[in-house]
Amino acid sequence: MDILLISNEDTCRSRIAQELLHAFGRGMNISTAGIMEGNCVPDAVCNVMEQNGFSVSRKKPSGVGTYTHRSWDYVITLCKEAGEELKFITLDAKQQVHFNFEDPFKNRFQNESEQEQQIAALYETMYRRLYEFYRDELSGQLLPHCTCGANTYCRCE
Structure with a gap:
């Protein structure tokens, strides 16, 4: 399954999402x-x-x-700006999904510790939302399906 993750600059939200989705399961080629x-x-x-x-x-x-x-099974936008800009970009996608994760760099911070706390909070939010998406939307498409009719645990495929 080919998935393209799009954020504002490909420096934070897209990288977090890529690592999380890879951790949730196999069979995804994520860019x-x-x-x-x-x-x-x-x-x-x-x-x-x-x-x-x-x-x-x-x-x-x-x-x-x-x-x-390229053609994609899923194009997933991770912020408001990416969702809006995608309307003007031609991508061959079977499915488009939009998440609106906040930009952890939109505020100025006194020190790196405050910034890391903001990114850690974003990580937790992304973990929950992306896991729900993986569980409800992607996992069923990635797991083997029985074609012989034996039972739901058959791995004939």
Whole structure:
């Protein structure tokens, strides 16, 4: 299953979502992009993800234009801005899903600790919402299905 995650700059929300979805299950080829290309993944995001057992990729953020030539099973926007901009971008997607996760960098912080707390709160919110989405929408499509009619636990496929 091919999934494209789109956020503002491909530096925070898309990277968190990618790691979470990979952790929830197998069988997903997940790419990330931003409406605009960000510069790099902030250290605060990497720190929060490492505290939760993930190693966030330091690959350079990419713009959504990089992925317009591919077809996707799901295109998932992760913020209001990405949802609005997607109307003007042509993507071949079987399904489009929108989440409106807050930007943890929209406020100025006194220190890095406050910023990490904001990102940690975002992580928790994203974990809950994306797990519900995975459980209700994706997992059934990823698991093997019985085609012989033996029972629901058959793995004939």
